[in-house]
Amino acid sequence: MTTTTGTAAGHRLPDFPWDSLEAARARAAQHPGGIVDLSIGTPVDETPEVLRAALAGAGDSPGYPMALGTRELRTAAAGWLRRRLGVTLADPLGADPSVVPTIGSKELVALMPTLLGLRDGTVVIPEVAYPTYEVGAVLSGLAVRRADAPPAEAAGIGLVWLNSPGNPHGRVLTDDELRAWVTWGRAHGVPIVADECYATLGWEVQPRSLLHPAVAGDDHTGLLAVHSLSKQSTAAGYRAGLLSGDPVLVRRVWEVRRHLGLLVPGPVQAAMTAALDDDAHVDEQRERYRRRRERLAAAVRAAGLRIDHSEAGLYLWATRDEDCWTTVEWLAGLGIVPAPGSFYGPAGARHVRFALTATDERIDAAAERLTA
Structure with a gap:
């Protein structure tokens, strides 16, 4: 529908x-x-001690942090994605980075159409969806269309949001459903962005990342994934998130973020690094x-x-x-x-x-x- x-x-x-x-x-x-x-x-x-200790240890932070994220953080993020979600990124330290930190995930969701440079058209969101997907579209002057399957007509669509496991309903998209969106997005040149903030909380099924090779294939062209430490690390107050996937799209987002001064504080980046290196x-x-x-x-x-x-x-x-x-x-x-x-x-x-x-x-x- x-x-x-x-x-x-x-x-x-x-x-x-x-x-x-x-x-x-x-x-x-x-x-x-x-x-x-x-x-x-x-x-x-x-909030676990491993985060608090790292945050306190990095408290002497007089300089501006990098929008790109420290090498240590990007390396830890790539390791976490590989270890926990089976996702292997392109070079996270490359000139076109495949992962960058964000100020939580809500800010990223709300700004995604703007960060990708969308000026007109439509954003597709799930039929039952986190309200901020719609807010982000409206802030960018875009229309909203709700759909749980790739629409037959792609004209005017500039971005698709997926959310698996879903908020509010906890629905997990199957590999076939994810692959259908990947195929559709690549065929029409539309970025597919998956909000995967609950990816480590599978109960009856194991959620699959959009970036997993069983879904994305050999590369992440046209695909992005959003992750957060808010729930898995009880660190919502730290505002600690990640964007990963297609290096071309990640770079586009990163370039705009550094112009806008959307910088994750240095001590928070240190805490994120420690958290992503620790599974316990x-x-x-x-x-x-x-x-x-x-x-x-x-x-x-x-x-x-x-x-x-x-x-x-x-x-x-x-x-x-x-x-x-x-x-x-x-x-x-x-x-x-x-x-x-x-x-x-x-x-x-x-x-x-x-x-x-x-x-x-x-x-x-x-x-x-x-x-x-």
């Missing part, structure tokens, strides 16, 4: 969706056991999320909701087969606040999203209320 949901007219941003949850939060806060806010997926566990803290955090997922999923089902997709990532995508705001109101009465699925597009209007990023105590409180 393909849906056109916006135009470039007026460059009007949508309302900031989280503001509309204030009434639900106020009601939930009246619960005797306090609010359990599962609406925003912000990490709550301690990632595996420990993954285990925490696995336990929370099992506890919450059982309670959500016991309360009569159906969980769709959710085979990977940090969320449960659930429905009572009713308007999402009706479900939000019911849950607020239990002191629980999810994200309404309508935040993520018309196709999400009958679902809610539960985040797994609350503390163990708050997840347990939500489970107890759902099963009472």
